[in-house]
Amino acid sequence: MDQHRSKRRKTKGNDPSVVKIGDKTISLSAFLAPPPAKIEEKAQSAPEENGPVIEGEKEEQARCTDEIDGHASRKRPQDGGKKPLRRSKQERDTPMLKARKALPIWAYRDEIKASLRGDKDILLVVGETGSGKSTQTPQFLCEEPWCHRKKVRIDTNMVGVGGMIAITQPRRVAATTLASRVAREMGTPLGSSGEGSVGYSACSYKSFCGIQTYGNTAL
Numbered sequence: 001m002d003q004h005r006s007k008r009r010k011t012k013g014n015d016p017s018v019v020k021i022g023d024k025t026i027s028l029s030a031f032l033a034p035p036p037a038k039i040e041e042k043a044q045s046a047p048e049e050n051g052p053v054i055e056g057e058k059e060e061q062a063r064c065t066d067e068i069d070g071h072a073s074r075k076r077p078q079d080g081g082k083k084p085l086r087r088s089k090q091e092r093d094t095p096m097l098k099a100r101k102a103l104p105i106w107a108y109r110d111e112i113k114a115s116l117r118g119d120k121d122i123l124l125v126v127g128e129t130g131s132g133k134s135t136q137t138p139q140f141l142c143e144e145p146w147c148h149r150k151k152v153r154i155d156t157n158m159v160g161v162g163g164m165i166a167i168t169q170p171r172r173v174a175a176t177t178l179a180s181r182v183a184r185e186m187g188t189p190l191g192s193s194g195e196g197s198v199g200y201s202a203c204s205y206k207s208f209c210g211i212q213t214y215g216n217t218a219l
C-alpha cells in the first residue's frame with residue numbers, strides 16, 4: 001500500500017510545481033503561472049475594477065455639465081487616473097425625466113420661460129396633441145422666480161401672493177389624470193381633492209398647482 005502510494009505521486013525536491021508519477025516527472029509551472037498576455041490585459045483593465053462603469057456612463061460623465069431642469073450639475077476636476085467620476089443617483093436622468101426630455105416641447109422650455117419674464121403676461125403655445133403643453137408648461141413655469149409665493153403689503157396687512165399655477169381641463173377625468181401624471185413627473189404626492197376641483201401641491205419651490213375643470217374656483 002505504502003509502496004503503491006509512493007509510486008503514484010512524488011514531488012521533486014521542494015519545487016511544488018513538479019510532480020512525479022511513476023517514472024514520469026511532470027512540470028506544472030506552465031499551468032500554474034498565468035500567461036503573460038493575460039497579465040498585461042489585467043493591468044490594462046485594473047482602473048475599471050475600482051468601480052464598474054455602466055455602459056454609456058463614460059459619455060454621461062463627460063457630459064456632466066449638461067443642464068438638468070435648468071440647473072447645471074457639478075463637475076469634478078479630472079483626478080489623474082483615480083476612481084472614475086460617477087454621477088450620483090440624483091444627477092442621473094430618471095426614466096420619467098428622459099420621457100419628459102423626449103417631448104417636443106422640451107426644446108422650447110427656455111423660450112417659454114423667457115417669454116413670460118419682464119412685462120409680458122400672455123403667451124400662446126400651439127402644439128400637436130401629446131407634445132407636452134399641459135404636463136410640461138406648468139413645470140417649466142413653476143421654477144420661475146415670478147411664480148414663487150411672495151409676501152406683499154396691502155394697506156397694513158402682509159399677504160401671500162403668487163405661487164400658483166392654474167390649469168384648466170374640460171373634463172373632470174382629464175383633470176384628475178393630468179394632475180396625477182404631473183405629480184408623478186414632479187415626484188410629489190397628489191394633493192387632497194377639493195369639492196369640484198382636483199389639485200396637487202407641487203414642487204420643492206412651494207408653488208402650488210391647481211388643475212381644474214371649467215367653472216371651478218382656483219384652489
Ligand SMILES: Nc1ncnc2c1ncn2[C@@H]1O[C@H](COP(=O)(O)OP(=O)(O)OP(=O)(O)O)[C@@H](O)[C@H]1O
Nearest residue numbers: 103127128129130131132133134135136177178181
Ligand atoms: N396619464 C398619463 N400617463 C402616461 N403618459 C402620459 C399621461 N399623460 C400624459 N402622458 C404623456 O405625456 C405626453 C404629453 O402629454 P400632454 O397632455 O402634456 O400633451 P398636450 O400637448 O397637452 O396634449 P393635448 O393637446 O392633447 O392636451 C403625452 O404624449 C404622453 O406621452
